[in-house]
Amino acid sequence: MSKPLKQIHLAAHFPGVNNTTVWSDPRAGSHIEFSSFAHFARTAERAKFDFLFLAEGLRLREQGGQIYDLDVVGRPDTFTVLAALAAVTERLGLTGTISSTFNEPYEVARQFASLDHLSDGRSAWNVVTSWDAFTGENFRRGGFLPQEERYSRAKEFLATANELFDSWHGDEIVADQATGAFLRDAKAGSFVHTGQHFDIHGQFDVPRSPQGRPVIFQAGDSEEGREFAASSADAVFSRYASLKEGQAFYTDVKNRLAKYGRSHRDLLILPAATFVLGDTDAEAEELAKEVRRQQVSGATAIKHLEFVWNRDLSAYDPEGPLPDIDPDVSADHISKGRAQVRMYRDPLATAREWRELAAANNWSIRDLVINTGNRQTFVGSPATVARTINDFVQADASDGFILVPHLTPAGLDPFADQVVPLLQEQGVFRTEYEGTTLRDHLGLAHPDDVRRERAAS
Template identity: 75%
Template sequence: MSEPVKQIHLAAHFPGVNNTTVWSDPAAGSHIDFSSFVHFAQTAERAKFDFLFLAEGLRLREQNGEIYDLDVVGRPDTFTVLAALAAVTDRLGLTGTINSTFNEPYEVARQFASLDHLSAGRAAWNVVTSWDEFTGQNFRRGGFLAKEDRYERARQFLTAAGELFDSWRGDEVVADKDSGVFLSDPAPGRFDHHVSQFDITGHFTVPRSPQGRPVIFQAGDSEEGREFAASAADAIFTRHGTLEAGRAFYADVKGRLARYGRSRDELKVLPGVTFVLGDTDADARERAAVIRRQQVSGQTAIRLLEQLWNRDLSAHDPDGPLPAVDPLVGENLVARGRASVRQYTDPLATAAQWRALAEEKGLTTRELIIEVTGRQSFIGTPEGIANSLNEFVQSDAADGFILIPHLTPGGLDEFADTVVPLLQERGVFRTEYEGATLRDHLGLGEARSADTGTRVAS
């Protein structure tokens, strides 16, 4: 007897400020105007997606001491856009990336609880940490955090926010006109939190929100990140592109849940993926190659090379071979405000691999960069991509996907029109929303208290 098929979760990542997003295409629209967000969100909702996802950055990126100008630059404020999108959508979840370093728990908890009320239970928070003094120059607290304090602050931040979300039980607002009782509790929202990073006490202002707490996301694949996700997150935004790597990651993080008294269904694994559709496989491959060349111009190739080499390579010819000089090992001073440079843990070894590959295939610098950075995750016909996505999910490499289109705002349209109906035909994706909240869409059940592992009533 076969097991019941797993249902796929789908989300839409608004195109971001890196070279995945192609701004030079004639179809590329504004990344700032609200109309782009409306189009993108309404497409996702029309296709019955679980949620929309917004990334965040708090300082414009720099390279070689100047503002990086080759990619999309600038974005609107996360909370404000999500609250406005709540007015033009009914069911779509609204996920915002919010930093736990350059915010304080009281205000972030109040914003997410407010967003959850204003969207009738559709808010989600992708908790990220950052610690660079570069970004800290825009904020009161500055940026420095010792390495050992980074996840600790994030953990404490989330625990503190959790205490605030739970500080109203949900039965305080009586609003009985006849008796004149507005509140059943004379001191609602009481909290008292004293740990190394936060020393806060008082009363929270926002009554318990429809979901109790926003859905919690953790992004990142590090050991600390996995453990953090297993202990406290509802979903994990990962990057594993292949079936094998995805299955290994999935087994690893799901295996950590039992230690926290959690079941395997309580943490969703959602890789961020890119895709290119075509009428035939060959057509899709051709489109994918064109898009890669749009994403990696000669200038962009040099800048991406500099991010590994950690040197100014402005004079290097992108149509020639890789530089003869080795990468500079140490703190990356060339690229600032860019989290992705941290993936290069051993620059010399990576450079050696790149050189070997370039030599083997006879690639120029630009061709090599096209090959080794950001290749699309899924390339094929709607049929082929529907099959691949389903295979990933049914073989436990993922619970669903966060799709990252390369065009704003129309990059999701084709997927919504061609792939989603095929997934629905196969019975692995919803044809209508069944519940009202994002927790309902993700099958998460009621909010759970992160620090104690106990469920709290909502």
């Protein structure tokens, strides 16, 4: 007997600060004006996506002491944007990245519980730790926490927030339909938490929200991150978009669930994915090459090379050869607040490898950056892309994808109009929302139902 087809989960990432967005395209819109967020969200909801996702930038990036101005400067506050989007959408989930390193549990729990009420149960929290001292200067003396302490704080942060969410028990709260007042016992909302990182007690002032708790997302790929996801998350963002790597990550994380009393259906694996569509596969391949060249201008290529060389390379021609000088490994890094700083652990070895690649392929600096950077995940005709996405999900390389278009706000529209209908025809993606909350969309149980089930067993 054949295995039933898995249903695909799809989400949309409004990119923000990144190396994906093509700013030179005349169709590129503002990342500050609300109309851009509204268009993007409405497209995702029209296509029956599970949720919209916002990342979080907590400091403007710098390079060589100057604001890094090759991508968007500034980003509106996550909660403000999501609350506004709750008013212009009805079913789409609203996911925000909020750091556990630079916030406090009471504040974050209150904000997410409020968002869940405002959206009728559509909120989700991507729990992250913040690693660099540069960003940390905005928040704390000393800048940052060591990795082991960041994850320790994150685990306790989430556990404390859950205590706050659960301080109002669904079984004990009844609203008076005439007055709207909550009839409850005196302990509802009371909390006491004493731990390594937090020592708080008081009264949580937001009643139990429609989902009980926001859906929890996690993005770390380290050993600590995988364990954190298996123990506490509802969904995990994977960076593995190839079939083989995706299957390995999927199997590893899902197999960790049992020791926490959880099943495979309790955690979704959702890689980020970029795409380029064309009328034919060949046309899409040509378009993808052009998009890559638009994403990596000459100035961007030089800046990217400076991540590795840790030197001012502004005098070099991006269409010329790589520098013959070696990276500077002795000084403070030229780039501040960028994840790329961590990507190249051995700059001297990376420089040697890149020189060999450039010589073998006759690549300029710009050619090298284009060809060694991230390529689009899905490239082809709508039929090819729909088939490939379905193949990944049915092969347990993921449970779906978080799509990151290279144009905002309208870059999601072609996927919604051309690929989604094909997935619907295959019977692997919804044609209508069947529930109202994000937990409904993702097939996740309500925390109150889980609590009752455990109490009865």
